[in-house]
Amino acid sequence: MTALSLKNVNKSFGPVHVLKDINLEVEDGEFVVFVGPSGCGKSTLLRVIAGLEDATSGEIHIAGEQVNLTPPSKRGIAMVFQSYALYPHLNVRGNLTLALKQERQSKAVIEERVETASRMLGLEPYLDRYPSELSGGQRQRVAIGRAIVRQPKLFLFDEPLSNLDAALRMNTRIEIANLHRQLSASMIYVTHDQTEAMTLADKIVVLRDGRVEQIGSPMDLYNDPANRFVAGFLGAPSMNFLPASTLTPDDPREMGLRPEDIRLEGGGPIAGTVSHVEHLGGDTNVILQTQTTPLTIRLFGQHAIAPGESAQFGYDPARAYYFAQDGQRLR
Amino acid sequence: MNKARTNPLNAFAMHGALILYTLIALFPVFVILINSFKTRKAIFREPLALPDADSFSMIGYQTALKQGDFFLYFQNSLIVTVASLALVLLFGAMAAYALSEYRFKGNTLMGLYLALGIMIPIRIGTVAILEMMVATGLVNTLWALILVYTAQGLPLAVFILSEFMKQVSDDLKNAGRIDGLSEYTIFFRLVLPLVRPAMATVAVFNMIPIWNDLWFPLILAPAEETKTLTLGSQVFIGQFVTDWNAVLSALSMAILPVLILYVIFSRQLIRGITSGAVK
Numbered sequence A: 001m002t003a004l005s006l007k008n009v010n011k012s013f014g015p016v017h018v019l020k021d022i023n024l025e026v027e028d029g030e031f032v033v034f035v036g037p038s039g040c041g042k043s044t045l046l047r048v049i050a051g052l053e054d055a056t057s058g059e060i061h062i063a064g065e066q067v068n069l070t071p072p073s074k075r076g077i078a079m080v081f082q083s084y085a086l087y088p089h090l091n092v093r094g095n096l097t098l099a100l101k102q103e104r105q106s107k108a109v110i111e112e113r114v115e116t117a118s119r120m121l122g123l124e125p126y127l128d129r130y131p132s133e134l135s136g137g138q139r140q141r142v143a144i145g146r147a148i149v150r151q152p153k154l155f156l157f158d159e160p161l162s163n164l165d166a167a168l169r170m171n172t173r174i175e176i177a178n179l180h181r182q183l184s185a186s187m188i189y190v191t192h193d194q195t196e197a198m199t200l201a202d203k204i205v206v207l208r209d210g211r212v213e214q215i216g217s218p219m220d221l222y223n224d225p226a227n228r229f230v231a232g233f234l235g236a237p238s239m240n241f242l243p244a245s246t247l248t249p250d251d252p253r254e255m256g257l258r259p260e261d262i263r264l265e266g267g268g269p270i271a272g273t274v275s276h277v278e279h280l281g282g283d284t285n286v287i288l289q290t291q292t293t294p295l296t297i298r299l300f301g302q303h304a305i306a307p308g309e310s311a312q313f314g315y316d317p318a319r320a321y322y323f324a325q326d327g328q329r330l331r
Numbered sequence B: 001m002n003k004a005r006t007n008p009l010n011a012f013a014m015h016g017a018l019i020l021y022t023l024i025a026l027f028p029v030f031v032i033l034i035n036s037f038k039t040r041k042a043i044f045r046e047p048l049a050l051p052d053a054d055s056f057s058m059i060g061y062q063t064a065l066k067q068g069d070f071f072l073y074f075q076n077s078l079i080v081t082v083a084s085l086a087l088v089l090l091f092g093a094m095a096a097y098a099l100s101e102y103r104f105k106g107n108t109l110m111g112l113y114l115a116l117g118i119m120i121p122i123r124i125g126t127v128a129i130l131e132m133m134v135a136t137g138l139v140n141t142l143w144a145l146i147l148v149y150t151a152q153g154l155p156l157a158v159f160i161l162s163e164f165m166k167q168v169s170d171d172l173k174n175a176g177r178i179d180g181l182s183e184y185t186i187f188f189r190l191v192l193p194l195v196r197p198a199m200a201t202v203a204v205f206n207m208i209p210i211w212n213d214l215w216f217p218l219i220l221a222p223a224e225e226t227k228t229l230t231l232g233s234q235v236f237i238g239q240f241v242t243d244w245n246a247v248l249s250a251l252s253m254a255i256l257p258v259l260i261l262y263v264i265f266s267r268q269l270i271r272g273i274t275s276g277a278v279k
Helices: A042-050 A092-102 A107-121 A136-148 A166-183 A194-200 A218-223 A228-233 B008-035 B040-045 B059-066 B070-101 B107-119 B122-136 B142-166 B170-178 B183-194 B196-212 B215-220 B229-236 B244-278
Strands: A002-013 A016-027 A031-035 A057-062 A077-080 A154-158 A186-191 A203-208 A211-216 A240-243 A254-257 A262-264 A270-279 A283-289 A294-300 A310-315 A321-323
Touching: A002 A042, A002 A186, A016 A042, A016 A186, A016 A211, A031 A042, A031 A194, A042 A057, A042 A077, A042 A154, A042 A186, A042 B170, A077 A136, A077 B170, A092 A107, A092 A136, A107 A136, A107 A166, A136 A166, A166 A194, A186 A194, A194 A218, A203 A218, A203 A228, A211 A218, A211 A228, A228 A254, A228 A321, A240 A294, A262 A294, A270 A294, A283 A310, B008 B244, B040 B244, B059 B070, B059 B229, B059 B244, B070 B107, B070 B142, B070 B183, B070 B196, B070 B229, B070 B244, B107 B142, B122 B142, B122 B215, B142 B196, B142 B215, B170 B183, B183 B196, B196 B229, B196 B244, B215 B229, B229 B244
Parallel strands: A031 A186, A031 A203, A077 A154, A154 A186
Antiparallel strands: A002 A016, A002 A057, A203 A211, A240 A254, A254 A321, A262 A310, A270 A283, A270 A310, A283 A294
């Protein structure tokens, strides 16, 4: 069954056309990540799905039911917000139970669900505390718990990790992935961070300027991007773009090379001066100033390269991507 | 932490200035208070002297309490002030929430229209208001005053509160919507508690002018049973003779309730005024 399907969804704020003809299917149990630069409409799309904004046109179906006119609380969704949005006047238990009380669930059901959720998230010691007495990570957990207790058909996450520090972000990311496995629920996750998208998603939706650029599994998008934008957005460090004429004369196309597909090669076709080196231990990132553009090169292991040196590199022609002037991929 | 704060000379100068200002501000109140406990002769002979065994007298308070129905005036003032404040806060907050939360045609225009009331003094419309009150039969009722003061307070209340409500996190309101709370519950349970400091600010700004007002009670409700305290105190001020003892005593007693209300609101008020600067 499809957990969510969007048909030609459009959204305008006055004259500003924010979402343009969005079509999307989310299968049951799938983890879908909306990713894109800020202002691309991904959060708006999530709000339209949640019912916090009305779609200007198009159809939204959740679990087979059209929900365009259904209020958010009746859509069978739960949402986790970037700013946690915990109710400041309620303690953790109150935050977890409010929605269930609104649904008029019996006391036994509420008790049982709160217990399950708080065990899953390790919230038991904090149930009587107020949000102001919790750390950022704990608040985020309560926010996730508030979504879990509702047992929704669809989870919506709106950049849930962007207020956490780097170490905590990684832990919470793994927790969310585990949660998805345990609950086998359908989840939609919005982020601008391509690492989160790559690591969490079953399916990534890349958005730009309110349009879907490409939909597919992380590796599909990585290995087979539809256009220059997707190619450049996924992968860190991001893909290098250079005029193909640099390497093959009179080639009008633009060429894309992933940093890790370039290797040290004495007398190789790519030559230039090293302008900066990042030694990461496991990897070495080299910024090479060629005649036309600077290139980022990712070498595995440790290499004794210093800025100012000149160096030559080679690449695997089979791993090069070509793009037309309008950014479309040429195969 | 702050260097200026640890410097004793600076701290001394700062506190000196503040204490000086406090003394200047409190001096008239102090003079009223001490003179209210003196005999008439003593008031005129040495207005700045403290009451001593000779000059001490409660005659002012006795006259004030005896002549006219002082407690009734007191009660009228309190009813008018509290009811007006409650209405200003309730309707002001509701209008501010609508303006800050919902997108509708003419939203900005409506906000500007409401803000216009801050700039145009309501007293300009006194004649029209009086005609309206006569037509509706509200003259000489406390409702006349409550309605006028509510109208007078709303513009500033809407203006201040809508600014504060814009700062309340959208995520929080949306979380409430997803959890199935009604718009009313979101407003009363989530938003209002978060703008409490702003509400206190609005309350204090409105409270004192209402309590002290002489204009509208004199015009709209001068009847004996609807007199407010300020108007009631005027009976002691005559064209030829003024009973200063009674006037000063009445004024002294009039300070008390405002003082109590102010203490209630003040903690919130300070948070409201400084919250933008400190956070």
